[in-house]
Amino acid sequence: MPDGDECFLPxxxxxxxxxxxxxxxxxxxxxxxxxxxxxxxxxPPTSGSSGAAQYPHVLPDGAHEHHAHGPHGCCHGDHGExxxxxxxxxxCYSLLSYAEDAASELxxxxxxxxxxxxxxxxxxxxxxxxxxxxxxxCIVVNDHFLKxxxxxxxxxxxxxxxxxxxxxxxxxxxxxxxxxxxxxxDWGDEGAQERDVQYGCLLDALERYVPKNARPSGxxxxxxxxxxxxxxxxxxxxxxxxxxxxxxxxxxMLQGCKWxxxxxxxxxxxxxxxxxxxxxxxxxxxxxxxxxAIPDVCPSRILCPPGVDPNPEDFSMCAGEFINVYEDQIAExxxxxxxSGKHEALEAAQLLTSHSSPKAVLTCFxxxxxxxxxxxxxxxxxxxxxxxxxxxFGPLLYHYAEQPDQAA
Numbered sequence: 304m305p306d307g308d309e310c311f312l313p314x315x316x317x318x319x320x321x322x323x324x325x326x327x328x329x330x331x332x333x334x335x336x337x338x339x340x341x342x343x344x345x346x347p348p349t350s351g352s353s354g355a356a357q358y359p360h361v362l363p364d365g366a367h368e369h370h371a372h373g374p375h376g377c378c379h380g381d382h383g384e385x386x387x388x389x390x391x392x393x394x395c396y397s398l399l400s401y402a403e404d405a406a407s408e409l410x411x412x413x414x415x416x417x418x419x420x421x422x423x424x425x426x427x428x429x430x431x432x433x434x435x436x437x438x439x440x441c442i443v444v445n446d447h448f449l450k451x452x453x454x455x456x457x458x459x460x461x462x463x464x465x466x467x468x469x470x471x472x473x474x475x476x477x478x479x480x481x482x483x484x485x486x487x488x489d490w491g492d493e494g495a496q497e498r499d500v501q502y503g504c505l506l507d508a509l510e511r512y513v514p515k516n517a518r519p520s521g522x523x524x525x526x527x528x529x530x531x532x533x534x535x536x537x538x539x540x541x542x543x544x545x546x547x548x549x550x551x552x553x554x555x556m557l558q559g560c561k562w563x564x565x566x567x568x569x570x571x572x573x574x575x576x577x578x579x580x581x582x583x584x585x586x587x588x589x590x591x592x593x594x595x596a597i598p599d600v601c602p603s604r605i606l607c608p609p610g611v612d613p614n615p616e617d618f619s620m621c622a623g624e625f626i627n628v629y630e631d632q633i634a635e636x637x638x639x640x641x642x643s644g645k646h647e648a649l650e651a652a653q654l655l656t657s658h659s660s661p662k663a664v665l666t667c668f669x670x671x672x673x674x675x676x677x678x679x680x681x682x683x684x685x686x687x688x689x690x691x692x693x694x695x696f697g698p699l700l701y702h703y704a705e706q707p708d709q710a711a
Contacts, residue, residue, distance in 0.1 A: 397475035441576035530669035668697035
């Protein structure tokens with residue numbers, strides 16, 4: 304049995320780099336404004352801070368269609384469009400500039416290893432130059448992967464080239480690093496245990512209280528998962544036979560979400576090194592350069608197997624701030640859209656009060672992200688029909704609690 308350090312040596316960094324370089328070339332596959340594969344569709348992100356941003360589930364041809372607001376959709380006035388384009392541009396540029404940000408961080412790390420006393424150097428038993436070179440190679444792999452999230456997205460083609468004098472904000476650079484770590488949690492084997500604990504109890508509650516045969520019309524019960532990050536929770540709902548919709552406000556997460564849902568064609572197609580710049584809390588000297596293969600499963604192969612006619616309502620993602628997106632969708636989530644007329648209206652009213660046709664909202668590490676938690680609670684209560692389920696998991700840290708002008 305090898306010692307702990309040997310277990311975490313990255314396998315074939317050269318192969319990872321070569322594969323990442325190939326994958327980072329632009330892959331314009333779909334029409335501008337859409338990125339889809341089978342029965343999942345992710346629409347381009349928009350800034351919730353500049354007004355309502357609504358990306359409802361995809362409707363069949365001929366059904367009522369909601370217009371999208373965002374960098375490639377409709378906006379309310381030129382000022383809103385400028386703000387949204389500027390924000391989306393910053394997100395893309397932060398993903399494209401990971402290498403520069405990581406190189407600066409690596410210089411700081413290298414300085415901490417500068418130990419003038421030879422006796423201290425002997426005690427460290429670490430070849431610093433070899434370690435720095437290995438970290439540089441891991442950064443190259445991460446850089447090609449994050450660039451691919453932008454270059455494989457036709458919606459972002461206006462931002463495929465970052466101006467040489469552009470300065471990315473530090474907070475956006477940190478969010479780019481967060482995308483790498485989030486892939487471990489949502490789409491890596493290493494995150495399976497955490498997903499079982501967090502998502503598992505929500506999915507158990509969903510299957511217990513909202514059985515798949517709960518709707519008299521025979522359709523799939525609809526499930527909403529706000530704050531779904533890289534979309535693993537709504538994917539698991541769809542995988543279990545529900546009509547699932549995820550909602551996410553972070554455009555960094557949405558870029559990763561679009562890639563994993565729409566561009567992957569096999570499991571473990573890419574290797575990343577999400578902890579390369581995190582030297583704290585290590586058990587072994589090389590823990591931070593251990594590789595992570597993603598995704599652990601291929602969403603399109605599971606949800607769209609060969610020979611199965613996809614239904615675009617089975618799985619979708621909405622981009623935008625939760626309240627802005629859903630506060631006006633009470634009727635859409637509470638009534639069956641196919642019912643019309645007096646007889647159908649009566650039938651719909653009976654369904655609304657029936658405990659045999661519930662719907663569900665699943666929230667994981669989401670509730671305390673509200674500036675006013677009561678707005679979240681009221682909105683969730685409004686969009687769940689009577690007899691439905693709200694299942695929540697996560698702490699109550701209240702992110703805005705330190706701001707005196709917020710009700711968090």
